[in-house]
Amino acid sequence: MVCRVILPRQFRAPELFPQVQREFGRLERIPNHVQFDFSQLQFARPSGVVFLSNLTRYLRRNGCRVTYCGLDPSRDPIAYMDDSLFFEQHCGRRLLDSSQPRPTTRPLMEIRHTEVHGWIGFQLIPWLSASSGVPETELAEFRTCMSELFNNIQDHTEYDVGSVFAQWYPQEHKLEIVVADFGSGIPRTVRTVEAIDSDANAILRSFDEGFSAKSRPTNRGAGLHYLRQNVLDNLGGNLRVHSGSGVVRFEKNGNSHQVKLCEGSGFCPGTMVELEIRTDRIEFDEVNDGSFEW
Template identity: 30%
Template sequence: MVSIAKQQVVQVTLPRRSSRAQFFELLSVVLDPDMNVNCRRIHFDFSLVADWGIGAIATMSNLIEILRKADVKISYGGFQTCPAGAFLEQTGFYQRYLDNDEAFRRGATRHMLPLELVDYERSHAYIENRLKPWLESALDWEEGQGASIEVCMKEIFNNIVDHSMVDVGCAIACADPKRRLIDICATDLGVGIPANVKKKIGDVGDGRAIEMACAQGFTTRSVPGNRGEGLHTLLRNVVDLNRGEVLLFSGRGYVIKSRLKGNETLSVGTNKIGYPGTLISITLDPKSVARPQVEEAFEW
């Protein structure tokens, strides 16, 4: 996948499929164990990319933004033979990173809400004016059906400020017709959940640190209105209320909680390779999303 020359030029042939193992391998080559960039120039070859999900797009966006902040010179190639060219265009990745003309940014389609960098100050407007209308249109939801998901996304952006110490995150969403599932993914470039949790409670494993951050009432730093309910609310609304799945990757830790296949499962652990910042991925079955409660009229 990767080769490094003495002059610190990294050549990366991106994988055909977006497996977690392959992307963590990519991160380990571009970033050192302390999550610092270890190259001056990098070339990404997309010629083999065929079967990616939006989690891979969000991870690539996160990595590119990190490289840009470190003034790394980035080049791209292989699009003429890339089997996933149409997908890269639909996600907005191609337009954001390969076509600098803002006028040609792709708008939302029925199946895709394209990649967007969202700062915290306008995150609620993004949810109200972009994500919520897209969900209702793409999935033919009745009014109010996506209310719990709306709350989740607001808590994700609260988490970006509360745990990651940055004000910008990237968001993307997809209604996958083949899997018949909704995927919503958000990432940030911050210090990560484990690093911030350890400042408060001392040295614990990264997976355990994320698990603690998901506990009700736990917080390390509050923004107005945030009382340590964010990640707990996210898990409760997605998994308990809507029988979905949440994946959290941050630092070397991860928490995966799911009810997509019926019984609830929880996985907490530590990877050998770290994730820069935080990735939060939500997966939902549209048929399982809770409908709004309708109050019956009270009559004397």
């Protein structure tokens, strides 16, 4: 029997999580055949693309047949997904031969942990620099944020791959980048060292400076804190982290950091991080002569 899943009009991960919980529970109920119906899609965002990509891979890895229907490439959201290389990766070919990655995106990619830092340095940073006009040297904090993110995601997963997709909005000088994996997730890792009731609180705890689940003996709880501080203070951005049934959003309100927690609005297998930065808010370092004082 085919389990038909009608994808929501707004194709973003937060709209997909409740659907996943309804259809598959916490992925303990995997049918033999799932068909995703794209016919209702009105608007696609990077988080939806990344999440469905990961979900498709996860279902197939677990023996489920995954098919798609309602694919009309003349419709904008389907064309966007075709240009993002979604269908090339999951159906073996693009819907239209003319589809190709847009200059404003870094297309959907499944990336191994061993390749991540090379991808950041050789693809993401040069592309963002060319798109935004910000010299690569001034993107050092962002580059480190991305590496910290991947280093930490690696600590919360048993798989050696994750997915990433980036979208540049030139009018707003804004980058939206989504990174996700299908590992055990942040809450489970946090609970190996502390008893914390909700998934959202566990995610929040993982961003505290000095907190570490000691997945590696040298971890000292600095990476996620650095990510949060720099995205909010130096990159004019915000951060949304989904894992299990928890969501935590970090944003800046005036001079202070604001944290919003949400629990139980669906289920996110593994970890998904949505990160936005504003390149017009990056301050250039004009006086650095390479010297260092302790």
